[in-house]
Amino acid sequence: MEIPIEIENLTKKFGSITAVKNATLKVEPGSIHGFLGPNGAGKSTTIKILLGLLKADEGKAKIFGKNALDGSPEIRQNVGYMPELPKFPKHLTGEELLELYGQMYGVPKDEIKKDIPHLIELVGLSGREQNKIGEYSKGMQQRLGIAQAMINDPELLILDEPSIGLDPVGMVEIRNLLKSIAKEGRTIFLSSHLLNEVQQICTHITIINKGSIQASGSLSDLRNGLSLEPSIILEVLNLNDNIVEAVKTIPNVKDTVVDGQRLRVNLNTREDVRSLVSQKITSMGGVIIEMNQTIETLEDVFLKLVTKPER
Amino acid sequence: MEKKDGFLIRFYAVLKYEVLWHLRKKKVLGIMILAFGLATLSLALPVVLGNMYNRPIEPDPDRITSISMFSGELWYFLLAIILGMNSISGEFESGTIIPLLTKPISRTLVFLSKMASTLLIMIGTYIFLFTYLTLGNILLYGPQNNLHLISLQLIGNILSTLVWVSIVFAIGSVTKSSQMAALGSFGIWLGLNLIVGIYALFTGDTWFLTYFPGGGQTGYLKVEGSPIPTAGPQIKTGTGSIAENLVTLALNPSAIVNFIRFEIGGGEGIKILEVYTETLSYVVSRSFIVAIVYVFLFSFIAWYALKRAQISD
Numbered sequence A: 001m002e003i004p005i006e007i008e009n010l011t012k013k014f015g016s017i018t019a020v021k022n023a024t025l026k027v028e029p030g031s032i033h034g035f036l037g038p039n040g041a042g043k044s045t046t047i048k049i050l051l052g053l054l055k056a057d058e059g060k061a062k063i064f065g066k067n068a069l070d071g072s073p074e075i076r077q078n079v080g081y082m083p084e085l086p087k088f089p090k091h092l093t094g095e096e097l098l099e100l101y102g103q104m105y106g107v108p109k110d111e112i113k114k115d116i117p118h119l120i121e122l123v124g125l126s127g128r129e130q131n132k133i134g135e136y137s138k139g140m141q142q143r144l145g146i147a148q149a150m151i152n153d154p155e156l157l158i159l160d161e162p163s164i165g166l167d168p169v170g171m172v173e174i175r176n177l178l179k180s181i182a183k184e185g186r187t188i189f190l191s192s193h194l195l196n197e198v199q200q201i202c203t204h205i206t207i208i209n210k211g212s213i214q215a216s217g218s219l220s221d222l223r224n225g226l227s228l229e230p231s232i233i234l235e236v237l238n239l240n241d242n243i244v245e246a247v248k249t250i251p252n253v254k255d256t257v258v259d260g261q262r263l264r265v266n267l268n269t270r271e272d273v274r275s276l277v278s279q280k281i282t283s284m285g286g287v288i289i290e291m292n293q294t295i296e297t298l299e300d301v302f303l304k305l306v307t308k309p310e311r
Numbered sequence B: 001m002e003k004k005d006g007f008l009i010r011f012y013a014v015l016k017y018e019v020l021w022h023l024r025k026k027k028v029l030g031i032m033i034l035a036f037g038l039a040t041l042s043l044a045l046p047v048v049l050g051n052m053y054n055r056p057i058e059p060d061p062d063r064i065t066s067i068s069m070f071s072g073e074l075w076y077f078l079l080a081i082i083l084g085m086n087s088i089s090g091e092f093e094s095g096t097i098i099p100l101l102t103k104p105i106s107r108t109l110v111f112l113s114k115m116a117s118t119l120l121i122m123i124g125t126y127i128f129l130f131t132y133l134t135l136g137n138i139l140l141y142g143p144q145n146n147l148h149l150i151s152l153q154l155i156g157n158i159l160s161t162l163v164w165v166s167i168v169f170a171i172g173s174v175t176k177s178s179q180m181a182a183l184g185s186f187g188i189w190l191g192l193n194l195i196v197g198i199y200a201l202f203t204g205d206t207w208f209l210t211y212f213p214g215g216g217q218t219g220y221l222k223v224e225g226s227p228i229p230t231a232g233p234q235i236k237t238g239t240g241s242i243a244e245n246l247v248t249l250a251l252n253p254s255a256i257v258n259f260i261r262f263e264i265g266g267g268e269g270i271k272i273l274e275v276y277t278e279t280l281s282y283v284v285s286r287s288f289i290v291a292i293v294y295v296f297l298f299s300f301i302a303w304y305a306l307k308r309a310q311i312s313d
């Protein structure tokens, strides 16, 4: 199968601002790929270039192996796109919008009409499809945005901040919807600044900051490759220097930090060494009342990447 | 779902999208009301005046060909503004251009649909108006001759309006602002009507008016055997006068137009000099070509600006 999205050394400037800087990334077929970055990182700009809304200054971008930078319509035939905070003509009803957009993919009206009730239900707009979009709430417009992105039954879905404006229940619904879409073998590329959201549904993540890609890969790759140092945090009664010195002799212990009764043991390994540490402390007369091995969350990675100085 | 090439389906969809845009925004209703009001006024005014001065209107079988039913630069301009001012820029302003242009349709197709839908609504407006005016005139002035010439008026009015529509489109597409589209076009309209007019008045040079969008230069139909160059009815040469001229030409295919110059002084008061003549068929063809050149030129600018536009929010 062709690679859904392939971007190479993409650069886009707005006057003196470099919105996207030499970005390279690849989206695997069938993955849910999160495009993560803080506000102004360059997510939407990258996506708009892929869809032909903006012109790149340098670099390459391909969708299913075809050049996406010349803005030719065929590129978008197999792509569904939900813009960031989508705006649709207020004078149309939800149903009319889906009908017209569907026909713009060259699909006859009768066929589109058959798909619409199902789509409306999927995104939770049942009963409102005959209402004018001008009467929709923000969240309903967002849901319609997802429905219209799926009207052509696309192999690749590009969603720019799909959960903005949704209530918590809506977020869960959309998350489940996206997971079920991906199960059908489709690829989803979604941008977000909410790490939590991305972590819950994505198989792959690209982190972007100030226009530069900081990391890209599968969730586990990211965890392994970019982890904070693993450590164990303990609370020990009778904590003393002897105990600390003894802990330091355990293989793979890098160093320790003491703060009252709290002991932080920094490790060189990602293996679970809690039993070794607890045995040693107990044998030295310490009483462990709490112990945690910190498994660094992606949040740590994310924060580290987006707060560290520019590369 | 099968993926189809379906160019016609796509074109139909974009066209319907555009037509609904016009219809649902109540613009068309506004235009119809405006047109209906003006048309009613043009029908009622002679009746009212006739009553006031005790001169009831008399049957006139040539009424429809002797008046230009619904023309005038101001009307063309207003209609064009109402139809065109937010067709392109309005989608930029509302943000709806983003989901639209990310469908697998070319920007050229979107542009053509915008033009086509505007043309459709315009033709609809004129057909409504012409029907109303024709029936009204028949009712007031009795059966009419040469009813088939109405189609020539229709063609002329459409072309004259299209000149302004393409100007409004071009400014809207370049500036992406409906206000600029309206104000900019108004500026051009006002400029052409005032500044150029004043310049012409002072220098006596008016030939160039023919080549600007608008009414054009003034001439007079030559009356066979008359020594006075201004004896015949007035003829205007511009893009805004195509409808009347087409009808006049159909009725007098060999008509000649006198162009004159005023000479002041020499103790004899104002002298009217015939400067040169042109055949009416030449005058009409030229204004046709000038109008079409403008339509293509400004449509090209509008298309090119849309084609090249970077769309960010």
Ligand SMILES: Nc1ncnc2c1ncn2[C@@H]1O[C@H](COP(=O)(O)OP(=O)(O)OP(=O)(O)O)[C@@H](O)[C@H]1O
Binding pocket: A014, A017, A018, A019, A037, A038, A039, A040, A041, A042, A043, A044, A045, A046, A084, A193, B312, B313
């Ligand atoms: N049309 C524009 N003109 C000038 N600068 C722009 C334009 N669009 C984006 N930028 C700048 O480019 C940078 C990236 O913007 P972009 O919208 O891609 O960020 P983002 O990652 O999508 O952020 P957010 O999470 O807020 O949506 C920002 O610094 C922004 O100010």
Ligand SMILES: [Mg+2]
Binding pocket: A043, A044, A045, A084, A160
């Ligand atoms: Mg964004």
